Amino acid sequence: MGSTSTKIKLRTSDQKVFEVEKAVAVQSQTIKYIYENGCPDSVIHVHSVSGDILSKILDYCKKHVNSAAGKEDISPEELYEWDANFVKVDQNTLFDLILAANCLKIESLLDLTCQTVANMIKGKRPEEIRTTFNIKNDYTIEAEEAVRRENKWAFDMLGGVGTMVIEELADDTMSKCVTNTKSRVCVIAANQIVMMRSISKLANKKSIDVYKQPQNPTTPRIKESVKQRNVGTGFIELFFHFKCKM
Amino acid sequence: MNPKLMISSAEKIGNNQDLLAQILLRLPAKSLIKFKCVSKQWLSLISNPQFCLSHTRHQGDEGFLHPTALLLKVQYIVSPEFDVVPLKHFSQVPFFDYISTSGLNILQSCNGLFVCEALDDDLNVSGYFICNPTTKQFKKLSFLQNPIKDCEFYVSLAFDPLQSPHYKIIVVREVLENSFIFELDIYASESDSWKIATTIFETKEEACMAFEDAVFCNGKLHWNSYGNQSLYLDVEKECLQMMPMPTKLRGNHRLEIYRYFGESGGRLYLAVTYHAFIDLDLYVHQMASDYSHWFLKHRLNVGDAMKVFPELNLGCHPFKSGFSGVSFVGSERKEEAKVVIWTDGKIICYDFNDGAWKMMHDPGPGLKIGTPFEDFNHLHEQRFIPYKYFESVYVF
Numbered sequence: 001m002g003s004t005s006t007k008i009k010l011r012t013s014d015q016k017v018f019e020v021e022k023a024v025a026v027q028s029q030t031i032k033y034i035y036e037n038g039c040p041d042s043v044i045h046v047h048s049v050s051g052d053i054l055s056k057i058l059d060y061c062k063k064h065v066n067s068a069a070g071k072e073d074i075s076p077e078e079l080y081e082w083d084a085n086f087v088k089v090d091q092n093t094l095f096d097l098i099l100a101a102n103c104l105k106i107e108s109l110l111d112l113t114c115q116t117v118a119n120m121i122k123g124k125r126p127e128e129i130r131t132t133f134n135i136k137n138d139y140t141i142e143a144e145e146a147v148r149r150e151n152k153w154a155f156d157m158l159g160g161v162g163t164m165v166i167e168e169l170a171d172d173t174m175s176k177c178v179t180n181t182k183s184r185v186c187v188i189a190a191n192q193i194v195m196m197r198s199i200s201k202l203a204n205k206k207s208i209d210v211y212k213q214p215q216n217p218t219t220p221r222i223k224e225s226v227k228q229r230n231v232g233t234g235f236i237e238l239f240f241h242f243k244c245k246m
Numbered sequence: 247m248n249p250k251l252m253i254s255s256a257e258k259i260g261n262n263q264d265l266l267a268q269i270l271l272r273l274p275a276k277s278l279i280k281f282k283c284v285s286k287q288w289l290s291l292i293s294n295p296q297f298c299l300s301h302t303r304h305q306g307d308e309g310f311l312h313p314t315a316l317l318l319k320v321q322y323i324v325s326p327e328f329d330v331v332p333l334k335h336f337s338q339v340p341f342f343d344y345i346s347t348s349g350l351n352i353l354q355s356c357n358g359l360f361v362c363e364a365l366d367d368d369l370n371v372s373g374y375f376i377c378n379p380t381t382k383q384f385k386k387l388s389f390l391q392n393p394i395k396d397c398e399f400y401v402s403l404a405f406d407p408l409q410s411p412h413y414k415i416i417v418v419r420e421v422l423e424n425s426f427i428f429e430l431d432i433y434a435s436e437s438d439s440w441k442i443a444t445t446i447f448e449t450k451e452e453a454c455m456a457f458e459d460a461v462f463c464n465g466k467l468h469w470n471s472y473g474n475q476s477l478y479l480d481v482e483k484e485c486l487q488m489m490p491m492p493t494k495l496r497g498n499h500r501l502e503i504y505r506y507f508g509e510s511g512g513r514l515y516l517a518v519t520y521h522a523f524i525d526l527d528l529y530v531h532q533m534a535s536d537y538s539h540w541f542l543k544h545r546l547n548v549g550d551a552m553k554v555f556p557e558l559n560l561g562c563h564p565f566k567s568g569f570s571g572v573s574f575v576g577s578e579r580k581e582e583a584k585v586v587i588w589t590d591g592k593i594i595c596y597d598f599n600d601g602a603w604k605m606m607h608d609p610g611p612g613l614k615i616g617t618p619f620e621d622f623n624h625l626h627e628q629r630f631i632p633y634k635y636f637e638s639v640y641v642f
Contacts, residue, residue, distance in 0.1 A: 091256070092254065092255060092256070095254070095255035095256045095258075095259055096255045098255070098259055098265065098269075099255050099258060099259065099265075102265055102268075110268065114265075114268045114269045114271075114272055115272045117269050118269050118270075118271075118272035118273045119272075121269075121273070121277075122273050122274060122277040123277070125280075126280065126281060126283040126284045129281060129284045130284055130285070132256055133256050133257060133259065133260030134254060134256065134257040134260065135260055135284060135285050135287075135288075136285065137284075137285055138285050138286045138287070139283070139285065139286060144283055147282050147283050147289065148283055150382070151279045151280065151282060151283075152340075153338040153339070153340045154276050154277075154279040154280040154338075155280055
């Protein structure tokens with residue numbers, strides 16, 4: 001007869017032992033399989049997971065089990081926020097969590113951690129990706145240049161005729177953006193002076209949704225580097241205008 | 247102490263194709279294209295058709311793909327350039343100049359793939375292509391039954407990666423000049439083969455069929471018509487059916503000018519304008535889910551938008567009211583749509599959710615979307631045709 005207080009013992013790679021409720025532990029399909037096909041009283045070894053990581057993972061599983069079972073009064077929005085805070089960890093821990101979620105087969109955690117890493121890397125340049133994952137660049141210089149040229153549009157943050165509203169940018173993307181030497185860049189905003197870094201910080205906030213037209217549109221100026229551009233604020237609405245020289 | 251070299255978790259993930267794919271699946275298409283430069287191994291993974299299909303499917307939301315942007319083309323101008331109207335985030339889209347041809351007409355956009363006709367220097371059709379603008383992959387179509395001189399020939403595309411990784415090309419061609427007798431050919435990419443003349447049918451001149459204007463939705467390819475009836479093809483069963491078109495409103499004796507035919511969230515929409523000195527009315531019809539009839543969803547007066555956005559100047563040019571390029575996109579509430587319109591150089595939309603006019607895309611104070619071409623004296627003489635663009639890494 002299944003009892004809600006059945007406990008399962010888990011031993012990690014660094015020999016720490018955790019005793020957890022069965023309902024929490026079987027969030028991991030791997031543990032569930034081992035438990036159901038082995039001896040219920042024995043200790044389950046989770047070889048590739050360290051104590052610290054398992055501890056965090058068990059927090060996650062417990063929170064989600066309790067929320068689903070109604071033991072904790074938590075709305076879907078609050079759970080979503082809890083998850084968002086859960087993944088606010090250093091990069092190494094995040095990658096450790098992915099490996100562990102994969103090995104323990106906890107689908108929702110794998111989804112959460114992979115999405116977090118995806119959001120973290122999406123704005124990076126290829127060189128930074130290589131550093132993050134310690135990847136050897138096996139392209140010849142010509143081959144890499146050819147691929148870059150073919151897909152140039154995916155690299156340019158700015159460029160062409162049109163307007164852009166800045167949304168999510170990685171912190172240093174703005175300063176590295178490529179402007180066509182034939183383009184003019186004109187930033188239209190309201191009245192104060194702000195450094196580029198602040199713009200990207202503000203742009204990372206999702207709550208920019210109040211739009212108003214600036215009172216005095218600045219006239220287009222030519223600058224070689226976007227960093228040097230002095231802009232107005234109020235930024236509640238930021239436009240990058242490009243006019244290509246014909 | 248362990249003498250072995252410690253490999254970081256990040257590196258372990260990088261070396262694990264399955265785990266790496268899990269992360270890459272969750273990246274936007276643009277980032278994936280950028281990361282083709284990381285290494286040859288990444289290039290191989292990102293270009294792998296199976297991965298690309300998984301990635302494309304991952305973008306789906308409750309059974310539908312949502313467009314990243316609208317591409318606006320000026321009617322009758324055959325350059326490979328277009329204006330981009332962002333719907334989700336800013337999108338740069340490479341112009342169609344990688345298809346080396348003198349001129350190009352977009353025929354149809356369908357869930358990430360475009361079908362275009364290429365024109366030679368004399369503006370004669372020299373070929374048909376399908377392409378994915380995100381990856382710049384394109385392929386010339388070859389037909390078993392080629393177009394006959396002076397006979398009508400229409401090419402459409404049926405593609406929904408959320409339902410099937412394969413696409414179909416549907417050709418409607420007239421068998422004899424001015425006969426109004428058509429044959430329907432279907433190409434299936436799955437078998438790389440054609441079925442010629444699966445159906446033979448006749449329309450009447452009064453039917454006013456517009457086979458050049460096709461909308462694929464719910465697994466069916468629908469054609470626009472300016473008459474009382476139209477046709478659609480159930481692509482799976484390959485059978486042709488009739489559907490009604492909205493009847494002219496009783497008492498409305500004005501001549502119809504345009505029928506903007508489109509779809510959003512699996513629903514067909516038709517927006518109709520009428521001929522008048524200054525006409526700012528847009529009658530938006532929605533098709534019933536059983537295809538039995540259209541109902542008038544709303545009579546929009548685009549002039550109302552001028553009250554919300556005083557900088558718009560509509561109706562200043564006789565018979566060219568200053569709006570065109572009507573398109574239908576999804577809104578936050580799934581059941582409702584937004585009508586997106588090019589008006590006097592800006593893009594506005596009417597949200598059926600709250601019955602409000604909103605600015606969808608403003609290039610900035612004093613700037614208007616509408617490249618000044620020599621052929622036009624006034625911005626409002628240009629008519630825009632909108633095509634939905636889905637940023638997708640799909641490989642065909």
